Amino acid sequence: MKNALMKKLFVICCLIFANYAVAAEDVHLDRAPIDLRDQVSLQRGAQLFANYCLSCHSAAYMRYNSLNEIGLSDDQIQNNLMFASDKVGNTMSVAMQKEDAKAWFGAAPPDLTVTSRSRGADWIYTYLRTFYRDESRSLGWNNLVYENAAMPHVLYELQGIQVLQVETPKTEASVGKEHATHAVKKLMLETPGKLTPTQYDKAMADLTNYMVYMGEPAKLTRVRWGILVLFGLGIMFIIFYAMKLEFWKDIK
Numbered sequence: 465m466k467n468a469l470m471k472k473l474f475v476i477c478c479l480i481f482a483n484y485a486v487a488a489e490d491v492h493l494d495r496a497p498i499d500l501r502d503q504v505s506l507q508r509g510a511q512l513f514a515n516y517c518l519s520c521h522s523a524a525y526m527r528y529n530s531l532n533e534i535g536l537s538d539d540q541i542q543n544n545l546m547f548a549s550d551k552v553g554n555t556m557s558v559a560m561q562k563e564d565a566k567a568w569f570g571a572a573p574p575d576l577t578v579t580s581r582s583r584g585a586d587w588i589y590t591y592l593r594t595f596y597r598d599e600s601r602s603l604g605w606n607n608l609v610y611e612n613a614a615m616p617h618v619l620y621e622l623q624g625i626q627v628l629q630v631e632t633p634k635t636e637a638s639v640g641k642e643h644a645t646h647a648v649k650k651l652m653l654e655t656p657g658k659l660t661p662t663q664y665d666k667a668m669a670d671l672t673n674y675m676v677y678m679g680e681p682a683k684l685t686r687v688r689w690g691i692l693v694l695f696g697l698g699i700m701f702i703i704f705y706a707m708k709l710e711f712w713k714d715i716k
Contacts, residue, residue, distance in 0.1 A: 491608060491609050492590075493586040494586065494590045494593070495586060496585040496586050496588065496589035496590075496669065496672045496673075497669045497673075498672065498676050500676065500684055502673065503535045505669070505670045505673050505674075506535075506674050506677050507535060507536060508667070508670040508674075509670035509672070509674025509675070509677075510531055510534065510536070510545060510674050511544065511545065512667060512670060512671045512674070513576075513674055514544075514545040514546075514547065516618050516619055517576060517618075517671075518556060519618075520558065520560060520615075520618075521574065522556060522558045522573075522575050522576070523555070523556035523557075523577045524555050524556065524557055524575050524577060525577040525578065526555060526577050526678050526681075527554065527555050527556070528542075528545065528546060528549065528551075528552045528553070528556060529541070530681055531545070573615070576678075578679045580675045580678070581679045581680065585672055587609065588672045588675055590608075590609050591607060591610055592619070592672065593623070593665060594608035594626075595607050595617035595619075595620065595623070595626065596608070596627055596628045597625050597626065597628075597654070603615075603616040604616070605620075608628075608649060608651065619664075620657065622657050622659045622664055622667065623664045624653050624654070624657030625653075625654050625655040626651040626652065626654065627654045628649060629649070629650045629651070629652055630647050630649055
């Protein structure tokens, strides 16, 4: 009985690590330039989130007045970021009903409050930048990171329209021989958007930065207190060690 259970656990672990390996091999995740101390970046990201994400997605565990922590006043929040609520103490919910969203998109848009903790910053940053035109999809869009996603590319006016190009590299070993080679997927900007590629990448970095902050707003405070506690423990260690030397100096 015990051996059978251990074998099952071993198989499950192997499958999990195999899935991670396949995901890592198929899609390269770009490094997200996260800096939670950059309040200007967080403010720009919050504005992008309110303008482009909150129309469909909610952030039900985040209150508008929590944005005071990134340098925004209540008036700035009410005048620039609140489109689905009238009280600055309310959570970032949406008026769209789940039934309507499922009928329009095929699936209800998930809450994004802790997406950065479940998916990771690199995943979000790469996902936001890898939409491409796909006429075979009902909404006309697809994504390299999350294939066949139900979400349309709401930011295409900023980024422009990308198309997918699939190339099969030829090596000396593959010339004249029949064997499988890995196809390389590349995105090409077919129609420019309002932003240049560099500007769009910067905007998505700001949006990702804000989503990381939103997933754990107290992180910086916790880190500051942690440093202070460790500093205090270090001082106490020095004091207690000096007391120990004083108490035991006459004992041989």
